[in-house]
Amino acid sequence: MGHMTTHVSFGRSRPANNVLRLHGTIARDLGIAITSGSYQPGDLLVGEVASSEKLEVSRTAYREAVRILAAKGLVESKPKVGTKISPRSKWNLLDPDVLAWTFESEPDLELLESLFELRDIVEAAAAAMAAKRRTKAHLDAMRDAIDRMASHTLATPAGRQGDQDFHRTLLEATGNPYIISLTTGVQAAVNTTTMFKQRDRPLPRDPVPDHVRVFEAVADGDPVRAQSEMSTLIRLAFKDTPVPQRTKR
Amino acid sequence: MGHMTTHVSFGRSRPANNVLRLHGTIARDLGIAITSGSYQPGDLLVGEVASSEKLEVSRTAYREAVRILAAKGLVESKPKVGTKISPRSKWNLLDPDVLAWTFESEPDLELLESLFELRDIVEAAAAAMAAKRRTKAHLDAMRDAIDRMASHTLATPAGRQGDQDFHRTLLEATGNPYIISLTTGVQAAVNTTTMFKQRDRPLPRDPVPDHVRVFEAVADGDPVRAQSEMSTLIRLAFKDTPVPQRTKR
DNA sequence: TATGACAATTTTGTCTGAGTAATTATCCTG
DNA sequence: CAGGATAATTACTCAGACAAAATTGTCATA
Numbered sequence: 001m002g003h004m005t006t007h008v009s010f011g012r013s014r015p016a017n018n019v020l021r022l023h024g025t026i027a028r029d030l031g032i033a034i035t036s037g038s039y040q041p042g043d044l045l046v047g048e049v050a051s052s053e054k055l056e057v058s059r060t061a062y063r064e065a066v067r068i069l070a071a072k073g074l075v076e077s078k079p080k081v082g083t084k085i086s087p088r089s090k091w092n093l094l095d096p097d098v099l100a101w102t103f104e105s106e107p108d109l110e111l112l113e114s115l116f117e118l119r120d121i122v123e124a125a126a127a128a129m130a131a132k133r134r135t136k137a138h139l140d141a142m143r144d145a146i147d148r149m150a151s152h153t154l155a156t157p158a159g160r161q162g163d164q165d166f167h168r169t170l171l172e173a174t175g176n177p178y179i180i181s182l183t184t185g186v187q188a189a190v191n192t193t194t195m196f197k198q199r200d201r202p203l204p205r206d207p208v209p210d211h212v213r214v215f216e217a218v219a220d221g222d223p224v225r226a227q228s229e230m231s232t233l234i235r236l237a238f239k240d241t242p243v244p245q246r247t248k249r
Numbered sequence: 250m251g252h253m254t255t256h257v258s259f260g261r262s263r264p265a266n267n268v269l270r271l272h273g274t275i276a277r278d279l280g281i282a283i284t285s286g287s288y289q290p291g292d293l294l295v296g297e298v299a300s301s302e303k304l305e306v307s308r309t310a311y312r313e314a315v316r317i318l319a320a321k322g323l324v325e326s327k328p329k330v331g332t333k334i335s336p337r338s339k340w341n342l343l344d345p346d347v348l349a350w351t352f353e354s355e356p357d358l359e360l361l362e363s364l365f366e367l368r369d370i371v372e373a374a375a376a377a378m379a380a381k382r383r384t385k386a387h388l389d390a391m392r393d394a395i396d397r398m399a400s401h402t403l404a405t406p407a408g409r410q411g412d413q414d415f416h417r418t419l420l421e422a423t424g425n426p427y428i429i430s431l432t433t434g435v436q437a438a439v440n441t442t443t444m445f446k447q448r449d450r451p452l453p454r455d456p457v458p459d460h461v462r463v464f465e466a467v468a469d470g471d472p473v474r475a476q477s478e479m480s481t482l483i484r485l486a487f488k489d490t491p492v493p494q495r496t497k498r
Numbered sequence: 499t500a501t502g503a504c505a506a507t508t509t510t511g512t513c514t515g516a517g518t519a520a521t522t523a524t525c526c527t528g
Numbered sequence: 529c530a531g532g533a534t535a536a537t538t539a540c541t542c543a544g545a546c547a548a549a550a551t552t553g554t555c556a557t558a
Contacts, residue, residue: 058541179367
């Protein structure tokens with residue numbers, strides 16, 4: 001063969017509705033492999049030059065993928081030493097991509113509990129802040145979102161859109177960009193992974209009344225009640241969330 | 250001139266204790282420019298081909314820098330349209346690098362308040378969790394850290410190390426990797442930017458007694474008290490934090 | 499023998515030139 | 529006027545070469 005690089009199944013695993021370029025695909029595949037525990041913390045990443053087998057791609061694409069992984073703290077590369085997997089304590093665990101990769105491959109219940117624990121803390125506090133800072137426009141948007149959730153149910157895209165709009169509007173009412181950034185990233189990851197549920201599972205409870213209670217507390221400007229209602233909503237959502245499953249392959 | 254690219258001051262601004270490669274330097278410079286508001290949301294990033302002036306670097310280094318920025322949500326690039334600055338709502342605001350870039354250039358008091366608001370929420374909750382889950386080893390480490398903080402004071406590196414060790418140990422006691430990841434990233438950014446304070450400012454209050462009160466609540470296994478003591482500690486730290494200043498140039 | 503300087507080796511970093519693919523805008527045709 | 533083929537632009541990918549940095553091994557000297 002003329003060259004280094006051989007051949008690996010990149011491309012097949014490329015999602016259909018594709019926005020990813022080749023480097024993005026490689027970053028994703030390697031990211032899933034790393035977060036799933038296929039590598040140990042000091043391991044060398046598939047060498048850039050020749051190495052064992054694997055990698056039917058040019059150095060350009062590979063290096064850009066490594067840059068992405070390094071930007072998220074998953075790997076670190078130094079001349080002569082190689083590109084090594086960093087310990088999980090250095091990973092940007094809350095990076096949206098890292099979250100997505102983690103829950104695409106790892107049905108680790110303990111980790112999921114930790115994530116919901118954080119959601120509980122932050123989103124409940126966000127509800128309290130929203131109760132103090134919301135405007136009439138926020139309330140109107142939230143009411144409309146709940147209406148859509150109720151009329152379409154979460155089984156439909158329109159209903160799920162209402163659910164997301166409700167939470168997004170509540171977050172925006174906090175006016176805190178960091179809370180917004182944190183929570184939207186987490187929600188996106190959770191939503192995509194929990195979208196494949198509702199199979200062989202007990203019927204989840206109707207989420208609308210819970211949302212209404214949060215809404216009323218926020219509308220009343222009652223931060224304490226908003227916080228506790230949101231907290232129960234999160235906990236109930238967790239109970240209805242299955243352990244993420246491998247969805248492909 | 251034979252070619253695209255010209256010349257810009259990269260390299261001069263390269264930090265002394267350097268781990269950054271060229272692409273890292275470019276990503277940092279561009280990241281600071283973006284977070285500081287030098288670009289507007291739809292603006293094209295300095296084009297990869299020729300463009301106006303700037304950029305005495307190869308496409309390789311430039312592209313890898315763009316990959317880093319894109320990985321953190323600051324830009325998005327598509328064929329034919331170019332690499333455009335994303336709206337701030339898409340940025341990974343809590344990414345450690347983005348935080349560092351933000352506070353290296355932007356003395357925005359409102360944003361700093363938002364960050365401390367989040368810290369207050371999360372770290373106070375973390376203290377409550379730590380009160381319930383801490384082991385004896387955690388308590389020993391925290392006590393030692395406070396001792397070092399007290400004997401060396403925050404004016405010395407050893408004292409600041411004690412401060413950081415205290416908070417790190419408390420976080421580890423939560424056992425929640427997401428809370429650890431979030432908070433360590435935020436703390437790192439805040440620490441580096443607030444290290445240049447203590448100039449023309451009122452003498453900050455002695456932080457040791459506040460830390461002791463948090464420690465005692467955690468040692469007693471009292472989550473409610475631990476939470477409120479940590480909350481006051483954060484608020485006091487905020488009062489002693491100056492608006493970040495431009496530190497170079 | 500121990501120690502220091504030096505050289506070889508290995509891996510990432512950087513540069514360049516060429517060609518491909520995707521997306522937008524334009525133009526032609528119905 | 530509408531819709532589809534076409535063109536133009538930009539990022540994407542590949543490949544080859546060389547530079548820089550850090551580890552390792554070697555050798556000479558005290």
